[in-house]
Amino acid sequence: MRADLNARPMRLYRASRRDLFERLDQPALRPLPAEAFVYSAWKVGARVSIDYHIELHGHYYSVPYALIHEHVDARLTAATVEIFHRGQRVAAHRRSFVRGQHTTDPATCRRPPAPPRVDAFAPHRLGAPHRPQTAALVEAILADRPIPSRLSLVPRHLAARQGLRSERLEAASTRAVAVGARSYRHVDSMLKHGLDRLPRPEVSPPLTLTPVHDHVRGRAYYQ
Numbered sequence: 654m655r656a657d658l659n660a661r662p663m664r665l666y667r668a669s670r671r672d673l674f675e676r677l678d679q680p681a682l683r684p685l686p687a688e689a690f691v692y693s694a695w696k697v698g699a700r701v702s703i704d705y706h707i708e709l710h711g712h713y714y715s716v717p718y719a720l721i722h723e724h725v726d727a728r729l730t731a732a733t734v735e736i737f738h739r740g741q742r743v744a745a746h747r748r749s750f751v752r753g754q755h756t757t758d759p760a761t762c763r764r765p766p767a768p769p770r771v772d773a774f775a776p777h778r779l780g781a782p783h784r785p786q787t788a789a790l791v792e793a794i795l796a797d798r799p800i801p802s803r804l805s806l807v808p809r810h811l812a813a814r815q816g817l818r819s820e821r822l823e824a825a826s827t828r829a830v831a832v833g834a835r836s837y838r839h840v841d842s843m844l845k846h847g848l849d850r851l852p853r854p855e856v857s858p859p860l861t862l863t864p865v866h867d868h869v870r871g872r873a874y875y876q
Contacts, residue, residue: 696727709734711752716744717761786827790840793830824849 659671666673699707701720706713709727716725716736720743728735729748734756736744746756825843828851834840843849 691730693728693730696729698724699727700724706755706757707736710750712749713755714744714746715755715757715761786823786830789830790826821849 659674660669662669668676696709699709701707701716701723702713703721704713705718705721706715707725707727709729714727714734714736716738720738723738725743726737728737732748734746734748735742736746744758744761746758749756821844825840825848828834828843828849829840
């Protein structure tokens with residue numbers, strides 16, 4: 654808007670727009686915030702799993718080990734995740750949008766002196782001697798993660814399903830190991846769809862190079 658228009662007196666108010674602004678509005682103005690407003694969303698009552706992580710939009714974030722089985726609240730922004738227990742912040746992480754992965758802060762998760770995998774997560778407990786492939790699956794899951802994951806409880810959860818026989822669990826674990834599956838959902842899906850009853854998938858033979866022929870120029874031709 655032009656400066657001369659703001660300075661022009663208005664007949665009704667007997668003052669210009671600038672005069673009214675300086676007299677009424679300007680004294681009530683406050684300084685702008687030092688930081689821009691950050692939108693956040695809350696998830697209230699998230700339960701801490703046995704692996705001392707909580708799930709937020711498909712990703713898992715660590716909390717102090719002492720809060721296992723407790724309920725916490727999480728504040729999520731576009732860049733950060735803050736976790737609170739009874740109003741006190743107990744953990745903070747950079748937000749990740751990768752589903753199925755873990756964000757773990759060793760400085761705040763405070764692992765117990767004896768790692769749980771030695772006892773509750775031990776493959777020899779979850780996979781009995783007559784289920785070597787089940788034990789191998791647990792070993793593979795634990796090797797992929799720096800901490801005992803809820804996914805390493807696959808045999809315990811599946812064995813508790815009504816009517817599930819150990820032979821089916823061993824067959825599903827064998828198939829999971831063969832195809833490189835590292836998820837409870839994979840094994841559970843195999844059992845639901847009866848894939849454990851199918852023959853074990855064969856491993857593809859390694860790719861071999863084409864025999865040398867006169868019409869094959871080879872890579873030295875392009876040097």
